[in-house]
Amino acid sequence: MSETVASPGRTVLGHPFGLVNLFNVELWERFSFYGMLTILGYYLYFSLEQGGLAMPQATATGIVGAYGGLVYLSTVLGGWLADRLVGMERMVFYGGVVVMAGHIALAVLPGLVGVGVGLVLVALGSGALKANASSLLGALYDKGDPRCDGGFTLFYLGINLGAFIGPLVTGLLQTRAGFHYGFGAAAIGMALGLAQYVAFRRNLGEHGRSAPNPLPRSAYPLVGAVAAGVPVVVALVLLSGVLTLAMLAYVTTGVIAVAAIAYFALMLTSAMVTAPERGRVRAFIPLFLANAAFWTLFQQIFTVLAVYSDERMDWRIFGWTAPSSWIGSAEPVWIILLSPVFAALWTRWGTGAPSTPMKFALGVIGMGAAFLLFLPFAGDSGRTTPALAVLFILAVFAVSELLLSPIGLSVTTKLAPEAFRAQMMALYFFSVGLGTSMSGVLAGFYDASREVAYFGLCGVATILVGLVMVALSPWVRARMAGVH
Numbered sequence: 426m427s428e429t430v431a432s433p434g435r436t437v438l439g440h441p442f443g444l445v446n447l448f449n450v451e452l453w454e455r456f457s458f459y460g461m462l463t464i465l466g467y468y469l470y471f472s473l474e475q476g477g478l479a480m481p482q483a484t485a486t487g488i489v490g491a492y493g494g495l496v497y498l499s500t501v502l503g504g505w506l507a508d509r510l511v512g513m514e515r516m517v518f519y520g521g522v523v524v525m526a527g528h529i530a531l532a533v534l535p536g537l538v539g540v541g542v543g544l545v546l547v548a549l550g551s552g553a554l555k556a557n558a559s560s561l562l563g564a565l566y567d568k569g570d571p572r573c574d575g576g577f578t579l580f581y582l583g584i585n586l587g588a589f590i591g592p593l594v595t596g597l598l599q600t601r602a603g604f605h606y607g608f609g610a611a612a613i614g615m616a617l618g619l620a621q622y623v624a625f626r627r628n629l630g631e632h633g634r635s636a637p638n639p640l641p642r643s644a645y646p647l648v649g650a651v652a653a654g655v656p657v658v659v660a661l662v663l664l665s666g667v668l669t670l671a672m673l674a675y676v677t678t679g680v681i682a683v684a685a686i687a688y689f690a691l692m693l694t695s696a697m698v699t700a701p702e703r704g705r706v707r708a709f710i711p712l713f714l715a716n717a718a719f720w721t722l723f724q725q726i727f728t729v730l731a732v733y734s735d736e737r738m739d740w741r742i743f744g745w746t747a748p749s750s751w752i753g754s755a756e757p758v759w760i761i762l763l764s765p766v767f768a769a770l771w772t773r774w775g776t777g778a779p780s781t782p783m784k785f786a787l788g789v790i791g792m793g794a795a796f797l798l799f800l801p802f803a804g805d806s807g808r809t810t811p812a813l814a815v816l817f818i819l820a821v822f823a824v825s826e827l828l829l830s831p832i833g834l835s836v837t838t839k840l841a842p843e844a845f846r847a848q849m850m851a852l853y854f855f856s857v858g859l860g861t862s863m864s865g866v867l868a869g870f871y872d873a874s875r876e877v878a879y880f881g882l883c884g885v886a887t888i889l890v891g892l893v894m895v896a897l898s899p900w901v902r903a904r905m906a907g908v909h
Contacts, residue, residue, distance in 0.1 A: 439772075440565075440575070440576045441565040441566070441576075442628050443561075443562075443565050443629040443632065444562065444565065444576055444580065445628065446621070446622060446625045446626065446628050446629060447517075447558050447561060447562050447580060447583075447629075448579065448582075448583035449583065449618065449625075450517065450558060450619070450621065450622040451554075451558050451580065451583050451618075452584065452586050452618065453587060453614050453615055453618025453621075454524060454551065454558075454587065454615060455583075455584045455585070455586075455587030455588045455591065456587035456588075456590055456594075456611070456614040456615075456618075457524060457525075457528055457587075457591065457611035457612065457614040457615040457618075458524070458587075458611075459587065459588040459591040459592055460590075460592055460594060460595035460607065460610060460611045460614065461528060461531065461547065461595065461608055461611040462489070462493070462727050462753070463591070463592040463595065463596065463727065463731070463750040463751075463752070463753030463754075464592075464595050464596060464599045464604060464607050464608075464750050465489055465492070465727075466485050466486055466488075466489045466727065466732070467599070467604075467731070467735065467749070467750065468540075468604045469485035469488060469489070469540070470484075470485035470486075478536065478537065478540070480670075481671075482732065483671070483868065484670050484671045486729070486732060486865060486869070486871075487670070487673060487674040487728075487865045487868060487869055488670055488865070489727055489728050489731075489865060490674045490677075490724065490861055490862050490863070490864045490865015490866065490868060491674040491677040491862050491865050493724060493858070493861035493862065493864070494677040494678065494859065494861045494862025494863075494865070495544075495548045495677055495858070495862075496547070496548045496551045496552055496555075496858065496861075497555075497681075497854040497855060497857045497858025497859075498677070498680065498855065498858050499548050499551070499552025500553070500555055500556035500850070500851035500854040500855070501552075501848065501851040501852070501855070502549070502552060502553065502851075503520055503549075503552045503554070503555070503556045503557055503851065504556045504557065504560070504848040504849075505848055505851070506553065507553075507556070507557050507560070508636055508637055508844070508845065508846065508848050509636055509639060509640040510636055510640055511636060512636050513557040513560050513561045513564070513846075514557075514561060514626065514629055514634050515634075516553050516557040517553075517554055517558050517561060518619065518622060519550075519553060520549075520550045520554030520555075521550065521615055521618060521619045521622065522550070522619065523546050523547075523549055523550030523553065524546070524550030524551055524554060525550075525612050525615040525616055525619065526546050526550070527542070527544065527545070527548075527549075527550060528543065528547060528608055528609070528615060529543075529609075530542040530546060531543030531544075531547075531605070531608035531611075532605050532609035532612055533605070543608070552851075552854070556850045556851045557850075559577075559580075559834050559837075559850050559853075560838060560841075560846055560849075560850040561629065562576065562577065562580055562834075562838075563834075563835070563838025563839070563846075563850075564838075565629075565632060566838075571775045571776065572772060573835050573838070573839070574768075574772070574778075574832060574835045575768040575771050575772035577831040577832070577834045577835040578764055578768035578771060578827070578831045579764065579768050580831070581760070581764055581827070581830065582760070582761060582764035582765065582768075585757040585760035585761055585764065586757070586761060587614075588753070588754070588756075588757040588760075589754045589757035589758060591611065591614065591753075591754075592752075593751065593754050595607035595610050595611060595750070596747075596750035596751050599748065599750065600748045637843065637846060638844045673865075674862050674863075674865030674866045674868075675866055677858075677862040677865075678859065678863055678866055681858050681859045681862060682859060684855060685852065685855045685856070688848070688852050688855070689706065689852070692706045692845055692849070692852075693706055693707070695844070695845075697842070697843075698842040702843070704905075705839075705840040705841075705842075705904065705905060706840065706842065706849075708902075708904035709836075709837070709840050709849075711782070711894060711897050711900075711901050712781070712782065712785055712833065712836065712856075712901065713852070713853070713856045714856070714890075715785045715786065715788075715789050715829075715891070715894045716829065716833055716853070716856040716857065717856040717859040717860045717863070718789055718792075718860065718887055718890040718891075719785075719792050719825070719826075719830075719860065719887070720856070720857050720859070720860025720861055720863075720864070721859075721863040721864055721867065722792045722793070722795070722796055722883055722884075722887055723792060723822060723826065723860070723864075724860055724861040724864035725868065726753060726756060726819075726822075727753065728864045728865055728867075728868035729864070729868050729871045729879075731750070731752060731753075732868075732871065733810075734749045734750075734751075734815075735749040736873065737802075737809060737810050737873060738752070738811075738812055738815060739809040739810065739811050740812050741812075742812070747812070752815070755812075755816050755819045756819040756822050756823055756826075757823075759819060759820045759822075759823030759824070760823050760826065760827065763823060763824065763827055764827065764831075767827045767831075780898060780902050781832055781836045781901075781902075781905070782897065782901040782902060783898050784828045784829060784832045785829050785832070786891050786892075786894035786895040786898060787828045787829075787891070788825045788826065788828035788829025788832075788891075789825075789829065789887060789888075789890055789894060790888050790891030790892065791821060791825030791828065791891075792821075792822065792826075792887055793883075793887030793889075793890075794888065795819075795821035795884075796881075796883045796884035796887065797881065797884035797885075798818045798821060799818065799880040800876075800877060800880055800881060800884075802814065802876075803877045803880055804877050833853060834850075834853070837849055837850050837853040838850065867883070
């Protein structure tokens, strides 16, 4: 197989110039997303006197996990619309508009009405934007371009700059002015991202301007009927009481699992997928499962660790007490510091770097080990954990994330069948969504009095998944058909 040369054109730091625009739009989208997410759980379970909705804590953390899962589940809709109707480039813009509308709803609508309308809109918009921004970035590189992993790692730096700044801003606004001001700041952040995307979208060239697998016009009426019918069915289920808020994380996990199986089956049987592409899809299955295990623990930053931050951490800094929601900004600090280091390493090593399945395995093992680091502080609900100690534990989260997450984005674009480029990225986000909704399920079992068992079992089980991935690494590499 011959090496593919990099596409010519304007570059920045050796990468396609379109990376700058996608870097910035993803930064502001993550600013708004994580800024809202880090105060969402508190908004749901804080008392009415504290400005919250006074839900049971387990229900609130379950909703946060389920909501995160629904965000990633909706990436399949965004990917499908891009592949079949409008192209990736326009879906990034449309997704951003819907995200902004969702945050405005959270900011101005009271109570559960605002939560319901706002979270649905943010989930749909974020799903559309995330799948297509990542796929669009992958399209800027030719297959076999060794700069691709480094480009995605720099892109990941933008994600984490937003994830760092967002909780700082919304956390301060929430404690000083109220939750709705925090949600409003998230809407402003997304508006800034949209403005710069529109101003510089020409730097993306012709990439993603058209749908690679256009939907025939004869199918439009069926698609319209489904689009109108699904919200009605969902509303009827919710109003009937069959699905309660306490069950939401479980149901979301099941839906994502079934949808992922269906999507794998579709790609493996489609006549538009060639034999080599089919082999790459099979290679993606163990990566999908390892990724889900990783995010099951990582996304507990917004469920279990949000509660831990509120009840078990000492946030006093030089006599001033920081907001508990700043737990959401702690891990991205390490990503910001370490992303350039990892980007330089992958670019310098090129094909000599550890294989993708081995990077996944190391990331999963590291994530399990990070949970075990909570054990020295576990078992005494009356003792607080210094914020500095948790900051260093989150450094292990960050190293594990950099071994797996940007690499996952990169390899998904490389393994994607040509007719399913954006939808393959949506399938990658299904694994993130599966882990995120599972973080909500597991949060229901957390209690300060059972921390040794909770952190210990989660950590050991995840390390075992990573070791299985090590054993499967040769099998996965053999089916990646030239993709490192």
